[in-house]
Each structure stands twice: as C-alpha cells, then as structure tokens.
Amino acid sequence: MAFTLITAKNRHANLVINDHSIRFVELLRSHPLTIHKWREHDLPPGIISGGKIADYETLSNILEECIEDWKIHKRDLRFLVPDSLVIIRKISVPKDIQDDEMQGYLYLEMGSSIHLPFEDPVFDYFPLKTTEKTKEILLFAAPEKNVLEYANLFATLKLNPVAADISPLSLYRLYDYLGDTSEKEILFTVQFDITSVTIAIFEGTVPYVMRQFPLPFESNKWEIRRGETANEYVYNGNENEMLLQIEDIQKEMNKLMDFYKYSLNNGKKEITLILLNGDHPMLPFIFRELKENSTVPVEILTLKGNARIKTASIPPGHFLALGLALKEVK
Structure with a gap:
C-alpha cells in the first residue's frame, strides 16, 4: 500500500471544545493512518457552560495561546458542535418535495409544522425512507447563534472553519x-x-x-495533572458521590434502551452492542459495571492491536478529535 502524505498545506486542525477542555488532533498521513500530534488545554470552570460560551474574552485568549503553541495558525478547521446544543429528530415531509427543494422546505417550515426548542436553527438532514404519502428524514439542528459564535471566534483568530460535526x-x-x-x-454509544x-x-x-x-463538576474536587500532549484528571472528592452519579447515568441508559425498544419499535428492535468511550478517570470501573x-x-473503544492505525498511544479523551480528523479519510 502506498503512503498517502498529508502536507502542511492541507493538514486540517481538528478541535473539540467542551466545558472543561480544548483538544486538538492533526494527522500526518491517512494510509496507514498516522497521527502527527495531539494536544490538550484545560479550561477553568465558567468559561464554557453547558456548551455555550460564557466568557468570550478569556476563551479567545486561551485559544490564541493554543493556536500559537500548536502551530495551527491559518489552518482549515473542523470542530464539534457541543452536544448540549444539538437536536436530532425524525420528521415526515410530503412525498412530492424534491431533494433539491428539501433544504428550502425545511427552512420555511421551522416554527410552524416543525417545532424546535430554539429559534433560528442551523440544520442538516439525512433521508430515511419514502412511503406512499411522505418522506421520512432525520433532522439535525442547533441554535445558529451559538454555533456562529464559535465559528466567528475561530475566524477572528485566523482559523478557517470548513466543517462542523x-x-x-x-x-x-x-x-x-x-x-x-x-x-x-444497533449500536448504543456512550x-x-x-x-x-x-x-x-x-x-x-x-x-x-x-x-x-x-x-x-466542582473544580475543588478535581486535580488536573498537565502533560505535554494530554492531561490526566484525578477525582479527590467523596467516592460515594461519584458512584451515585455513575449509577444515575446507568439508570438513564436503561430508560433510553427501553424507550428505543418498546416506544419507538414496539419491541421489534433492541440494542445489540454498547460502545463506551470518554475521558472520565473511572472509565475502567464504568466499563466493568456495565x-x-x-x-x-x-x-x-480501543486502538490497541489494530493494524489500520500506526499511532495507538493517543488517549481516549482525544478519540472524538481523531474521529473528526477521519471525516475526509476513505
């Protein structure tokens, strides 16, 4: 197999920002998949809250520092829309709506026949099936204001946002x-x-x-051990409090699996596999409990032992950024 190099000119920066960190992955080549570098910068509480930017100026200053340190100035950028902002909904539209008319139809129907918990969404859709009278589609939507706030911030800092996921x-x-x-x-990802x-x-x-x-997230109960490429998060609070949080999430998972099986599919479909990933320090315990x-x-989810990826030492906390970097890789 020939090596497929990714030159500096076409290397994308792949950023994942959540309430507690900024993570970055850059590929060196796609075949065999080789990661050039990965980095992380922790975020103090209150800068991003529930996926929304709460302290724009401080976030801008931290990002500017990251861009300089990681040498990604003027790069094309892929980023993740924070999960808390995203709505996925299955809807039906008239069968006679043509594919090239669908975007316009959805735009006109927002707020009338299509109701979302926010105004002025950015959205995309995925076609599912066509019946005698309707077309079923899956709608992905997020509030335009919040998504553009991220995109404009990146552009102000001389990055070029080309894709959101x-x-x-x-x-x-x-x-x-x-x-x-x-x-x-039927995969249940966590x-x-x-x-x-x-x-x-x-x-x-x-x-x-x-x-x-x-x-x-109470910052006084967490210790952040900063590394050159990634951080380690250590919980120093009451272990029983953490165990209760994990137990509550397991209950929510069971509710969602039952909802999918019985409410959405009348008992005819059920989950076949649970796939676990994350940056939580108790992930091995959570895995055993599940x-x-x-x-x-x-x-x-693990990269170890897989022949398709040459660099397997990247930590699980960066797997989302790696998946983002694979967006154009065949």
Missing part, C-alpha cells in the same frame, strides 16, 4: 474505521466525560437518538 458521528466514524461495524448492528455523558443510538450508520446528561449489569454486550 457532532460527537456521536465522530465516535462512530472512528469505530467504523477500525473495522468493527456490522450492517445489522461518551462518558467528566462534565457530561452523551448517549446515541445508531441503526447502521445513522444516529436516530441522541441525549446528553450534564454531570456536576458488563456486569447489562444483558447487552459491552465494548470499550
């Missing part, structure tokens, strides 16, 4: 690249981070359901 798709993209997917699989948990249900390559659950308490097989 959502975290379940980035996670699935990496899972698919590793060659573990099955056409008949991104378990220290400030939130995002759950999605995939039928094939399509995320039909997505939910995010915030986790309480395996012991679930009738569904559970896997933790």
